[in-house]
Amino acid sequence: MSFKSLFSKTVAAVAVSQVVLVDAFRLQPDNAKRLDATDAVFPGAGATILQHPADWSRNIFPIPVHSHNDYWRDVPILDALANGVYSMESDVWLNPDDKELYVGHDPFALSRERTFDKLTLRPLKKAIDQANEANHIHSNSPEAKFFANLQNQSYSQINTSSTSRVGFYSAGVGLGTPLQLLIDIKTDGNETFPYIVKCLQPLADQGYLTKYDAKTNKTIPGPITIIGTGNTPINQLINLPSPRFVYFDCPLGKLDAPFTVNGTSHSYDHTICGIASTNLGSITNWKGIDNATDDQRKNISVAIDQAHSYNIKTRIWDTPNWPTYARDNVNKLLLEVGSDWINADDLSAIASF
Numbered sequence: 001m002s003f004k005s006l007f008s009k010t011v012a013a014v015a016v017s018q019v020v021l022v023d024a025f026r027l028q029p030d031n032a033k034r035l036d037a038t039d040a041v042f043p044g045a046g047a048t049i050l051q052h053p054a055d056w057s058r059n060i061f062p063i064p065v066h067s068h069n070d071y072w073r074d075v076p077i078l079d080a081l082a083n084g085v086y087s088m089e090s091d092v093w094l095n096p097d098d099k100e101l102y103v104g105h106d107p108f109a110l111s112r113e114r115t116f117d118k119l120t121l122r123p124l125k126k127a128i129d130q131a132n133e134a135n136h137i138h139s140n141s142p143e144a145k146f147f148a149n150l151q152n153q154s155y156s157q158i159n160t161s162s163t164s165r166v167g168f169y170s171a172g173v174g175l176g177t178p179l180q181l182l183i184d185i186k187t188d189g190n191e192t193f194p195y196i197v198k199c200l201q202p203l204a205d206q207g208y209l210t211k212y213d214a215k216t217n218k219t220i221p222g223p224i225t226i227i228g229t230g231n232t233p234i235n236q237l238i239n240l241p242s243p244r245f246v247y248f249d250c251p252l253g254k255l256d257a258p259f260t261v262n263g264t265s266h267s268y269d270h271t272i273c274g275i276a277s278t279n280l281g282s283i284t285n286w287k288g289i290d291n292a293t294d295d296q297r298k299n300i301s302v303a304i305d306q307a308h309s310y311n312i313k314t315r316i317w318d319t320p321n322w323p324t325y326a327r328d329n330v331n332k333l334l335l336e337v338g339s340d341w342i343n344a345d346d347l348s349a350i351a352s353f
């Protein structure tokens with residue numbers, strides 16, 4: 001059994017609790033199991049000599065995949081991380097009665113336990129906490145002290161003014177590949193958005209979120225990039241105090257058209273747009289069953305090239321799930337024409353694509 005499936009199955013087998021999160025991230029790779037069977041060289045699979053203090057997400061290879069409706073999975077966030085996926089999505093509802101944010105596909109799928117904080121933000125935070133602890137950055141562990149000379153040389157090579165935090169998929173020091181969270185606001189955008197910002201603030205204060213500094217017009221990368229989609233109100237988003245830690249999911253194929261906030265016209269650019277998305281049907285009538293015609297291929301590549309000319313990454317959603325050859329045809333063409341994110345419902349299928 002691979003590390004990934006072991007990770008996934010173990011996590012799925014038990015309820016998500018803090019203890020489980022910690023243990024799941026410390027599972028040993030296959031090699032340790034084999035050595036344990038012989039017991040000849042190393043004293044068992046749990047032996048400390050087989051544990052790498054850093055490189056803790058080793059054997060997980062990040063893939064540019066977006067886990068669509070991530071909260072539907074057996075274990076949200078962790079199943080995606082175990083598959084190397086670095087973009088996830090939560091559908092979020094503000095309940096008018098208790099002003100709490102809940103996660104679910106529709107109002108009938110909500111439960112009091114499944115809050116945005118517990119189902120999405122806490123597991124994400126835990127993942128980044130552990131990456132930073134395991135990688136000895138800002139750590140007072142005996143190993144960190146003992147290897148301070150070697151670690152300081154390496155640490156000095158990373159740009160600590162651009163990031164002081166290690167990302168989930170970092171091998172050793174440095175940010176590595178940031179995670180991306182799409183927050184799909186389902187309830188009224190103007191009413192819900194302030195609650196979203198409020199519950200993200202602790203993560204921002206900890207240096208865990210990518211930020212846009214309006215004074216310098218620069219992005220400060222962080223381990224997690226937050227993107228508002230669905231009913232996210234762009235008028236509130238662009239007026240957030242600087243540094244702003246929420247980006248917008250801009251309309252792919254329509255980036256040339258300005259948008260208006262309070263009577264003032266603005267243009268889309270990469271300081272606002274974390275990504276640009278649209279559904280496949282809005283740009284082409286191709287459904288992946290036959291080979292795409294040149295025109296159909298061009299429908300897609302034109303939209304993607306436009307976003308890239310703005311330095312904005314792309315995602316095309318509502319791609320077919322079935323028949324699976326149509327799904328694969330679409331994903332193959334999207335990769336060929338340079339789409340940055342592949343939207344996926346079946347994570348194990350896309351991980352072995």
Ligand SMILES: *[C@@H]1O[C@H](CO)[C@@H](O)[C@H](O)[C@H]1NC(C)=O
Binds near residue numbers: 148149152
């Ligand atoms: C390593 O760097 C830290 C932080 O800059 C410093 O406090 C410490 O003295 C350094 N240790 C060594 C052995 O250079």
Ligand SMILES: *[C@@H]1O[C@H](CO)[C@@H](O)[C@H](O)[C@H]1NC(C)=O
Binds near residue numbers: 161
């Ligand atoms: C480090 O990052 C900061 C902020 O992004 C940037 O201004 C600076 O030029 C970078 N320094 C180096 C040496 O790359």
Ligand SMILES: *[C@@H]1O[C@H](CO)[C@@H](O)[C@H](O)[C@H]1NC(C)=O
Binds near residue numbers: 271
């Ligand atoms: C910020 O920088 C981008 C390019 O990186 C540029 O397109 C944009 O006009 C700048 N915005 C401001 C307000 O200077």
Ligand SMILES: *[C@@H]1O[C@H](CO)[C@@H](O)[C@H](O)[C@H]1NC(C)=O
Binds near residue numbers: 188231234235
């Ligand atoms: C939020 O309010 C503004 C101003 O009233 C309105 O123009 C905008 O459409 C609203 N946005 C959403 C997503 O509801």
Ligand SMILES: *[C@@H]1O[C@H](CO)[C@@H](O)[C@H](O)[C@H]1NC(C)=O
Binds near residue numbers: 235236239262
């Ligand atoms: C838009 O204009 C209204 C009325 O002038 C003002 O109350 C509101 O704060 C403005 N909103 C933004 C996001 O600037």
Ligand SMILES: *[C@@H]1O[C@H](CO)[C@@H](O)[C@H](O)[C@H]1NC(C)=O
Binds near residue numbers: 282
């Ligand atoms: C796809 O491209 C063709 C040929 O340029 C165009 O006629 C058609 O409207 C495009 N389809 C969509 C959905 O934009």
Ligand SMILES: *[C@@H]1O[C@H](CO)[C@@H](O)[C@H](O)[C@H]1NC(C)=O
Binds near residue numbers: 290291
């Ligand atoms: C689709 O394209 C492939 C590869 O170019 C080709 O082998 C196949 O015959 C084509 N299928 C159809 C139905 O045209």
